[in-house]
Amino acid sequence: MEKLRDVIRISCLILISSAMLAAQSITISGKVTDFNSGEDLPGVNVLLKGSSTGVTTDLYGEYSIKVPSLKGILVFSYIGMEKKEVLIKGRSVIDVQLKADVAQLSEVVVTGTPSRNIFSKRKVASYQADQSYFPVDAEAPYHNSNTEEYQGLDENTFQEATQNPLSTFSIDVDAASYSNMRRFINSGQNPPKDAVRIEEMINYFNYDYKQPSGQDPFSINTEVSQAPWNKKHQLVHIGLQGKVIPTENLPASNLVFLLDVSGSMFAQNKLPLLKSGLKMLVDQLREEDKVSIVVYAGAAGCVLPPTSGNEKDKIIEALQNLQAGGSTAGGAGIELAYKIAKENFIKEGNNRIILATDGDFNVGASSNEAMEDLIEKKRKEGVFLTVLGFGMGNYKDSKMEILADKGNGNYAYIDNILEAKKVLVNEFGGTLFTIAKDVKIQVEFNPANVTAYRLIGYENRKLNNEDFNNDKKDAGELGSGHTVTALYEIIPKGVDSYFKPIDDLKYQQNKGKTEQSNYGDELLTVKFRYKAPDGEVSKLIVKTVDNSVRALDKTSDNFRWSAAVATYGMLLKDSDYIEKGDYKLVTDLARSAKGKDENGYRIEFIKLVESSSMMVEN
Template sequence: MQRLLSVILLLTFHSVMAQHYIRGEVKDEEGNILPNAAILQQSTGYVFSSGSSGAFGLPASKACDTLTFSLSGYQKLKLAVNTSDFITVVLKKAETGKISPYKLLSLTQNLKRDVQQQWFTGDETYASLVENHFINTSAYPSTGVSLNMDKASYSNIRRFLKNNAFVPSDAVRIEEMLNYFNFNYEEPAQGKMFRVKPLLTKCPWNDENQLLFINISSKKIKLDSLPPTNLVFLIDVSGSMDLPNRLPLLKSGFKCLVNNLRPIDSVSIVVYGGFTGVMLPPTGGAEKEKILNIIDSLTPGGSTPGEAGVKLAYRLAKSHYIRKGNNRVVLATDGDFNVGLQSEEDLEKMITEQRNAGIYLTCLGVGMGNYKDSKIQILAQKGNGNFAYIDTYAEAEKVLLKEFLQTIYTVADETYFKVQFNPSVVKEYRLIGFDNKAGAIKDTLATIEGGEIGSGYSALVVFEIMPVQKTIMDHLRPVRFTLQYQLPSNHREFEQTEEPEVSFTSWNNVDNSYQFASSVALFGMLLQNSRHAKNASWNDVLDIATQSANATSVSEQEFLTLVQIAKSIYGKKRRKNYW
């Protein structure tokens, strides 16, 4: 019955009635079946799949045709076939070089990994984060971070707290918590891609130190100048998505996104679950009712063949690629891949191969219990993409409607921000957030890559610094900034360098948004049980946030509630080791 359904679905995708039929199977050299191999039909340009049984059947308009078979880890094979024959296709394994499964989020120049390994609190699991420590400026003056738009950590933390549960330390990524609020956006100067503005003030949790905020704002694309968009919605409809806070949330979010589409944009829908297939071939943005009806019809069931779904979505995106357009796969899942590739290393290798085609990736995570944050994060980081966690209908609307341009349209790729401190002014510094995974620090092959930045994005990079003198005097130049990036339309590297004068601003004269940002950073440190906030308390977070929160901001007012919840869960004393 399932095979008959697959045949019917394949026939639906052809506008011309087929007169012939090509049948066969795909195996490896040892005779084992190879499920989900991609099959490109040369006469039509359509891409099919061998299915879970390794068998395939596809319509043809003539007796002879040419098919190209491909599967990750195997050599591509091109064959001329006759519809009168049953074809057995044998794929040979491809030789692959060694690559590191880890990527760094931050990197201090010349700082040896064995020094960072001393920061470990134990030999924890691969996904464990290692908090950044203070660095001696004289020995290591230069450090850098990979900028990205990920915001998943904040809404995931919110989900834990609203369920009166402790937050796993590794779920706390402070840079993503700060990203969530898009603080202090200011349009860059004419001809500039980014605006970089530093601010120096006291550290509210350590009177001996100071905080250096670096606000980075990206160029905002005007709506009338946006390139045409080729979107592929890749939606997990497996049995694990059959809960109110999973597939229904995602369907709501995708409907919001569809409302932003223009007639020149197109949408396709690929699903994976009980079967993997194309529910909607490329359809113009003007046909909103047709697109919304398909979204409404999605129902959950079956296993989670995430690998097959990702590959099919990318093949569809490639087959309808818009040159100089915005080509993007939007993956929505709880990340629980249980068929095909499952490990983070395998997923990273697969998605790295796909990104080279110039197709971006947006990842939307949902769910609890079996939610696989690390797997979705790997896909987003390696797929030239961004990552958000959807825990409520309001969050779905925020990410896919209100922040549509940030989420979907890219203004800069491979964005890397380098900070060089002046040792005569700064004695030691500590990067807050951008904590690396334990495995990445251990692996000498791990490298750092720049991230993808969307339209109208504002980031805060925060350092806690120990000045040489008690207070950094006015009109000094304690830092030099270098921002490297590429444009989406080409791979030429651009560089923006500044060495601004930085004056110390007293805490009472600091804009409320920076004060509030410091409360968010401190909140994350307490959730991590950071050794660098050992004298701080939940009341300290509340005091700063209450005085600085914008009364008209729903997100900032909600933050006050989350701090109160955390205080009641963790109690007056700092927790020791719950995770």
């Protein structure tokens, strides 16, 4: 009997110990390299199979992931490489080599080594959870509940061309919505509808527009064809191409890194990713450039005084020493950063603050209105603002967009190391150097040929018509080499459409015959206004678009690609205006317009669309 009790005690102890071990979080780390070259692979997705727990490798191909136990399977995936599944088998260190996937590489034009030119592919979970679920980082100790915030926007509706012939809006070169959307899709979830801003998805990609040839810093490109989702309607494509200025010809930069090191930035995809991204930016700096670093948590302080760009080791050491902890004194940090930027102001130079945060301001001037007033006041002193967003679970998209908009700057969301490379290295000039500010677009539609129109996206960039000629009204900025694309859906004259907005008015004079005789060949007129970066008076450019419609399969890659991205955005938003669009239409259009795709961004988009299609089917 005594022996039986001993056996029971031992069995209970074993069960208790096993339960305790199972309840603990185990850290597995390692390095991922290329099988053939041995090079480090940054941006590789590392996922615990059957869960949403995942991380990406850093700039040096290294990763660290917390899992419930030393059992299970880790899945390693990277665009251009074969996916690899590895049994954990009780190991805490797992190094992996990935081989090239010939089938994938045939779809991607690679111009350099894989670690620098292939865009990362993130694994999509095989299940579809509740749509209210927000993926969070399993390593972050501050994610007990989702507190992500997005600005709710109603989709643009059709406007009657006779009664409302003018459409006015500010350009938008931000692309944060696209990479944020990608984060959700790669976690097996559709993004919240309010997180999808179609213009930012379209403008995530570069387009093959001609370079400016005159004194103006951009060229204007237009094209008209069928709307892929409604063949009765037309789609108008308007594209701007900013002048490319070689890096060596850019003016000297006075950069202040304003970095959130509060407790909410603890996770691997926040402060550690931020530091890796900024190291790449530091590598681009020249001797005439200078960098300061301001951090904020419980309080704000300067951890690196103005330092020449050729002292890279000193700058990187300051970055490397940063640790996360404390609350978030965002207002105090911004005040200090602007003070330092102003004290080191470079006349005719690039004076800019680079704010990197998850947007979780909760101490000091924390309301959107207070932040907006603060940034508007400071931008008049000639210091612009770039905002880099990180993380998930407590991400404050609405606040980040306001800061960048009011600070005469741009806004990007960094979800992996290759996105950091895209924003801070590949698009260095466009991200950090403004060639034109307060860029506005006003389109006038000819009622002789247009019954109604609607602007696709730009819902939070619309302006009053009288704002177009008001030089005191703030608008968007255009960076070196940036492209800006806008699309209008049109109901042509004589087309019987379900979306006809209003009945004909009884007391308005019919001007159709006069308009037809004077401007019958014109579909619309596009007007642009912009200022020089240090100017206060705008310049006007006017371009007329004829009523000449191409067949969809005869349009440029630019047109079909933007149409494919717009259709995908409408599907994600469950748009009221998508008549016959589906995921197959998007992939067919996108594949026909993929072009060179040297960095793999477009094939990565096609993979995302295919993932969305699989989620719908399942």
